[in-house]
Amino acid sequence: MSLHVDPSSLPAFRTEGLTKTYGEGAAAVQALRGVDLVVPRGELVVLLGPSGSGKSTLLNILGGLDRATSGRALFTDHELSAMTDRDLTRYRRDHVGFVFQFYNLMPSLTAEENVELVTEIAHAPMEPAEALRLVGLGERLHHFPAQMSGGEQQRVAIARAIAKQPDVLFCDEPTGALDSTTGRAVLKVLNDVNATLGTTVLIVTHAAATAAMAHRVIHFADGRIREVVTNAVRSTPEEIAW
Numbered sequence: 001m002s003l004h005v006d007p008s009s010l011p012a013f014r015t016e017g018l019t020k021t022y023g024e025g026a027a028a029v030q031a032l033r034g035v036d037l038v039v040p041r042g043e044l045v046v047l048l049g050p051s052g053s054g055k056s057t058l059l060n061i062l063g064g065l066d067r068a069t070s071g072r073a074l075f076t077d078h079e080l081s082a083m084t085d086r087d088l089t090r091y092r093r094d095h096v097g098f099v100f101q102f103y104n105l106m107p108s109l110t111a112e113e114n115v116e117l118v119t120e121i122a123h124a125p126m127e128p129a130e131a132l133r134l135v136g137l138g139e140r141l142h143h144f145p146a147q148m149s150g151g152e153q154q155r156v157a158i159a160r161a162i163a164k165q166p167d168v169l170f171c172d173e174p175t176g177a178l179d180s181t182t183g184r185a186v187l188k189v190l191n192d193v194n195a196t197l198g199t200t201v202l203i204v205t206h207a208a209a210t211a212a213m214a215h216r217v218i219h220f221a222d223g224r225i226r227e228v229v230t231n232a233v234r235s236t237p238e239e240i241a242w
């Protein structure tokens with residue numbers, strides 16, 4: 001009998017007793033107080049919770065941008081908590097895409113060139129033009145960020161994140177700077193990426209209505225998971241209002 005486990009059958013993420021404390025002594029802040037979590041591969045997961053409840057901290061640890069204080073965090077069969085800095089860098093480069101509230105595009109580069117910045121160092125990237133086509137910007141390859149709306153700039157940022165074909169896409173407040181119509185267009189792109197590419201997508205948001213389009217909703221409070229809800233029926237991004 002083989003004890004070998006096929007990594008593709010494992011969840012994207014598991015955490016056990018994950019804690020994070022920033023600072024020391026009287027100034028210490030306990031951002032995570034024991035998080036046990038499973039994120040199945042291929043799901044679109046929304047994390048909700050009050051400001052300061054630890055959502056971004058969890059996202060940063062799962063994304064390899066920060067380290068836990070104690071407990072375990074695994075990406076498939078790789079233990080992030082045991083990786084060297086060099087391994088974490090490789091993990092971020094090969095497996096992870098990030099989308100933040102502010103798009104962090106280079107203003108002096110076109111949409112296509114902004115995506116190229118990432119594909120030049122990626123392992124098996126898609127063509128920048130193909131990534132931009134997937135987010136509905138196939139006609140805007142040669143436009144500069146200043147010539148695009150906030151929602152379009154965020155879609156360039158998503159194209160940049162998905163062009164390296166990551167297993168996981170982490171989105172921290174991706175619609176935070178957008179009005180509801182534009183935000184909905186961005187959510188549709190994230191939903192399409194999940195559905196067509198099979199990318200596991202984790203979204204941290206204050207826009208609670210976003211939860212309706214998730215496979216799974218994780219409610220955070222005070223550094224812990226308060227509740228996990230799986231949606232038997234998911235709304236389409238077009239049905240979401242906030």
Ligand SMILES: Nc1ncnc2c1ncn2[C@@H]1O[C@H](COP(=O)(O)OP(=O)(O)OP(=O)(O)O)[C@@H](O)[C@H]1O
Pocket residue numbers: 022023029030031049050051052053054055056057058
């Ligand atoms: N680098 C840091 N140094 C010190 N404290 C930090 C740091 N990052 C986060 N914290 C603190 O950890 C706690 C959790 O922060 P975190 O950003 O994870 O919460 P959040 O739920 O994402 O909040 P928000 O919704 O406002 O983004 C907060 O009390 C925050 O002030």
